[in-house]
Amino acid sequence: MPASEPTFQNREKEVQQICGNGEQVVLWNIYGEMGIGKSRLLTQVAHELESRSPRARVLQVDMAGLAQVDRPVRSERILGDLLEVAQMQDRVNGQAQDLAAVMGQVIAELSAEARTRPVVLMFDTTEVVQEDMDFWSWMEENLVGPLAAEGKVQQIFAGRVPVPWRRFEVRRVLRPYQLGPLEEGTALANLVKEVLVEENPRLREDATLGDAVALILEFSFGHPALSQELAAYVARRWPLPDIQSFRQELCHEVVKLFIDDSLFKGIAPPWTRILEWTSILDWFDVTILQRYLQHLEPSIAQEPDHFFISGLDRLRFLNTVVWREMRGDRLHGIIRDIVRHCLEVMEPERYKEGCLAAATTMDAVADEFPADNLEANKYRAEAERYRQRVQEEGAHDFSIAG
Structure with a gap:
């Protein structure tokens, strides 16, 4: 696909802005509507930073699991997640010390490493704890604020967080970034076509390509990740047998699994x-x-x-x-x-x-x-x-x- 034809996968402009080619922004808050591609953008940014020289160390923490954690212990959980992705469990014992003291050790180690190469800390799905102000106050006091004041480790949050932050050193370096759609109305169709042709090259010149795109968007309602999974499945089965039975198969084999594994992830019965x-x-x-x-x-x-x-x-x-x-x-x-x-x-x-x-x-x-x-x-x-x-x-x- 020509580079001039953007899809949801082509966020080169946003990637370059966030990665920076001059001024480094210490704290990004990427926000936007559900399904717009915030998590995908984080992945692209991580790939770009890791491909540069010197190679950046990128630590990614997904906050989605905090929704199922009781508020009083969310600080302990996020610290544990951070220790895991940073591979510091052997050097820092989070159970034996005060949480703030342990976080101080993490900050010191990351800041020391950032003197030799870029270090980027990413937090995804922050909106699940958007309303927990006690959690964010703890984060600001013990992680975000100290790192912002130090100015060496870059922080990127994807999702809504309490803005503006309370501490001056955080507000001073914060850069809110609203992510919008690309080529609204056609970007998802372009993404679907891209996946269809990649999975089944014969579809590139097939007159029924538009039919396949319409079927996929009917079930995905524009959700990029689901659109990709549906496109990959449809491409392998095209041309289709009986459409009505295939619609049920598509729901059973792709949509229902996506709902259970992604949309309803972490949600317990009933x-x-x-x-x-x-x-x-x-x-x-x-x-x-x-x-x-x-x-x-x-x-x-x-x-x-x-x-x-x-x-x-x-x-x-x-x-x-x-x-x-x-x-x-x-x-x-x-x-x-x-x-x-x-x-x-x-x-x-x-x-x-x-x-x-x-x-x-x-x-x-x-x-x-x-x-x-x-x-x-x-x-x-x-x-x-x-x-x-x-x-x-x-x-x-x-x-x-x-």
Whole structure:
């Protein structure tokens, strides 16, 4: 593919800005919408830095696992992760000393190494602990601030973090960097074509290439990583057999595995099942969710209120439950859309059951208002939309658009 035709893999401009060809930025905060490519950019930056001379030492820590760690011990967990990626466990005993003292040893060793070659510390998926201000205060006091003041080790955070930071030495060197889409509307199609042709060169001149791209984007909803996995799978199977059966195969062999291994990673039952059911809902609060589950999962619906309140709060930060009233842009709806469409294709009867339960729930809420009340009419209209989905589901055309 010509270099002039950018895809989500071609972030050369951003890579060069972050790696720096002159002034070195000590602290980057890369942020942007879910699925835009922050993690991919970190990987590209790491590859670029490691290919330069002198070769940089890049330490990458993924914070995704902190979502399942109790707040009081997150500092200990992140220190353990850092010791592991830095291969310092044998030299530093994190269990035997004060955490701050251990972190001081880590900082001293990294800063000493940075005098001989570039050292870059990367933190990915920071948004999962975005609201934990105690954690970030500890990080700022014991890691980010001292490294920023020293000015030798570069730090890169991917995801939302509390900005501005409180300490002057951190704010002084911080460079927020918003990552946007490339060639909006065509970048994902270009990425999919690139993977398809790489996996199956015959598709380059195949008139059905556009059909393959359309099928993949239907199931990926623009999620770059899922788009790649779908493209690789479709390329190996093209030309396809019966389309309707292949759609179910695609969900079973690629989409469902991606949901379980990536989108729902670290989420324990019964929340995985709750997330599948809530993907059908356009919106919900705790009350709506409890009433909805009463029709589908009565045993779960009996959980106390705090189970749902705390759970929804945590999952919202993971960007797995979409509250469209609060976060209305399309990209934040990707995960919900992927899960819902997979459920609709793989388990159509269960999808219908969820739609009818949603309609019944909204009708019941409407009945609590006086007749012809505007709020009641709103809920009845929503109930009708869910019933309409059941009718539409049975009339879907499973052919690929040309």
